[in-house]
Amino acid sequence: MLEAQTREQLRAVVSNWRRAGQKIALVPTMGNLHEGHLALVAAAREQADRIITSIYVNPAQFAEGEDFGRYPRTLEQDRQQLRAAHCDLLFTPSDQIIYPHGPGDSTSLRAAPSLANILEGASRPGHFDGVVTVVARLFNLASPDVAVFGEKDWQQLVVVRRMTEDLGYSLRIIPVATVRGPGGLALSSRNRYLDIAQQPAAEQLNAVLRWAAERVAAIPGQRAAIEREAHGRLERHGLRVDYVQVVRAEDLAEPEPRDRDLRVLAAVWSGTTRLIDNLPCHVA
Ligand code: PAF
Numbered sequence: 506m507l508e509a510q511t512r513e514q515l516r517a518v519v520s521n522w523r524r525a526g527q528k529i530a531l532v533p534t535m536g537n538l539h540e541g542h543l544a545l546v547a548a549a550r551e552q553a554d555r556i557i558t559s560i561y562v563n564p565a566q567f568a569e570g571e572d573f574g575r576y577p578r579t580l581e582q583d584r585q586q587l588r589a590a591h592c593d594l595l596f597t598p599s600d601q602i603i604y605p606h607g608p609g610d611s612t613s614l615r616a617a618p619s620l621a622n623i624l625e626g627a628s629r630p631g632h633f634d635g636v637v638t639v640v641a642r643l644f645n646l647a648s649p650d651v652a653v654f655g656e657k658d659w660q661q662l663v664v665v666r667r668m669t670e671d672l673g674y675s676l677r678i679i680p681v682a683t684v685r686g687p688g689g690l691a692l693s694s695r696n697r698y699l700d701i702a703q704q705p706a707a708e709q710l711n712a713v714l715r716w717a718a719e720r721v722a723a724i725p726g727q728r729a730a731i732e733r734e735a736h737g738r739l740e741r742h743g744l745r746v747d748y749v750q751v752v753r754a755e756d757l758a759e760p761e762p763r764d765r766d767l768r769v770l771a772a773v774w775s776g777t778t779r780l781i782d783n784l785p786c787h788v789a
Contacts, residue, residue, distance in 0.1 A: 611638075659770060660757060666678050722789065
């Protein structure tokens with residue numbers, strides 16, 4: 506596996522691949538890789554000849570008081586996993602490469618407000634601006650043909666898709682299904698903050714979302730009551746609920762009676778750990 510830290514190193518490799526007519530996939534990550542990330546790499550392999558995985562913990566998408574400082578950084582372990590997964594190039598840019606004038610004084614993007622200021626964005630103002638800014642920067646540096654994102658961060662996927670369209674990037678966004686542990690908990694780097702006693706309640710997040718998705722698919726007219734009941738069920742498991750909401754899958758809008766492709770999304774706190782998850786909900 507090749508490695509690059511600078512724009513010049515990355516460009517040299519990418520230019521060689523381009524000259525050879527190879528198709529390039531980018532898998533943007535913040536590291537601390539788990540099976541969910543490796544599924545992104547595997548999906549990238551199906552779409553392209555060469556895979557670039559980037560690891561960069563992006564300060565601009567963490568608000569004051571969030572876990573930027575303690576976000577797990579496990580580069581050596583990540584490197585070994587990427588080698589085993591046959592990633593072609595690991596890109597680990599420094600802050601200087603991503604934000605030459607510092608994150609506070611760089612030109613940045615504003616994510617589409619109708620997508621970015623609700624759900625996660627309502628509780629984490631500016632989060633998606635930070636995400637689209639770094640993702641655009643990575644697109645510009647790596648110029649991939651496809652970029653791969655996990656469905657676990659459904660809102661992020663929708664926001665990034667819109668940014669890609671709005672800014673006219675000619676690349677395809679490939680969504681990859683969420684990878685879960687045996688109890689249904691979506692894999693996340695933040696799961697390591699959970700202690701063993703918090704695990705069973707955390708697993709209820711997925712169980713309650715499954716219940717809600719099935720109920721909404723069966724009786725979409727009862728959506729609001731189902732959201733309220735799901736909220737209560739999560740709280741009864743000791744989870745503090747930020748939101749549990751059914752939205753139109755493609756644009757996160759409030760569903761209309763004619764909409765068929767919905768998504769139920771939730772964010773909860775287990776102690777000091779924020780967990781998010783979502784499931785599809787197809788109305789027949
Ligand atoms: O999903 C993530 O890990 C991050 O939000 C991303 C897309 C790598 C941007 O920093």
